[in-house]
Amino acid sequence: MxxxxxxxxxxxxxxxxxxxxxxxxxxxxxxxxxxxxxxTIDEELLLLTSYDSILDTELAGRARAVLTARQLVFDADGFSLQVEVTEAGIAGQLMPPGRAVVALLTPGGHAEETTADEFGSFLLGPPPPGPIRLRCTVDGTTVQTDWICV
Amino acid sequence: MTHATPIAALVEAASAGDQRAWNEIVDRYTPLVLSVVYQHRLRPADAADVNQTLWLRLVEQIGRLRDPDALPGWIATTTRNECLRMLKLQQRTQPFDPQATDEQAVAVDQTDVEAELLAAERRQALRDGFRMLSDQCRELLAKLMADPPPSYADVSSQLDMPIGSIGPTRIRCLNKLRRTPAILAFTGAAPEGGVLGAALGQR
Structure with missing residues (x-):
């Protein structure tokens, strides 16, 4: 062979x-x-993509026409970040809920920053083209997602 | 870091922060990334995004790789997954057409994809093996693989090598290539005994 x-x-x-x-x-x-x-030199917690709606074949087969938002879930030990991406922007939810500083990063650096409210909800503008990642700072702890093209 | 540094040493050095080791990894394996990307016929901007995403992901993962020798496989698989994601993303942003078959934009036969992925990894193994050969072998083989093949007389004068030793050296160099770790890892053959030895060893 x-x-x-x-x-x-x-x-x-x-x-x-x-x-x-x-x-x-x-x-x-x-x-x-x-x-x-x-x-990253220090041991920052990396949130790995655990769910991506565009890779969900069941969902695609069921209701392709109504799929307008892309949903992503990033996970690590005891921490989860759920986001919904539309043309209007990114809506996110941190678990456990709580205030946080959330930054959207591009390979070129910092693109946008916002704060999550006491329920862990936040909004960001439309994502730029190319890979992005989200970095959340909660009570002095920083966690960030892996890189993903949205 | 030279062209012949084993991949495990490069991975270790890059994990410790050595940019030169990282650059060598990028130089070595970008052809593999692109080979997989081209199979999926992405738009140029998407191809660049997949390439960039792959390397950004590897930066995160390089310190966590349990088996550095499995790096080419990791790169090929991760690139393939990112390409599929990109194709789905394209498909989503196009208007929905009920007449179209749903998987049209991803109309790549899965068996073809697997076969092409394997072929891309084979070519990477050949490049990795070639890197480990002596200068003499690499020079000679590079000359001989030209299209159209050069005459032994030309090769003899260009490399200052007796014409009678070109044939035997070619055989010796190709056998060395077959016994490099990169090729052996791919063929799964035993280090000694070649194809026949490996077949016998399985009994």
Missing amino acids: QHWDSDERLLGELGAALTEAASVPASFLEAGRAAFAWR
């Missing part, structure tokens, strides 16, 4: 592999290298 026992095929496939690598646009490499600036 591997076809790598034939010298001809191995050399041919190796050639194709190296050609593929030579044609990578520089902008893709630059974006990859620049991502390292986001390395």
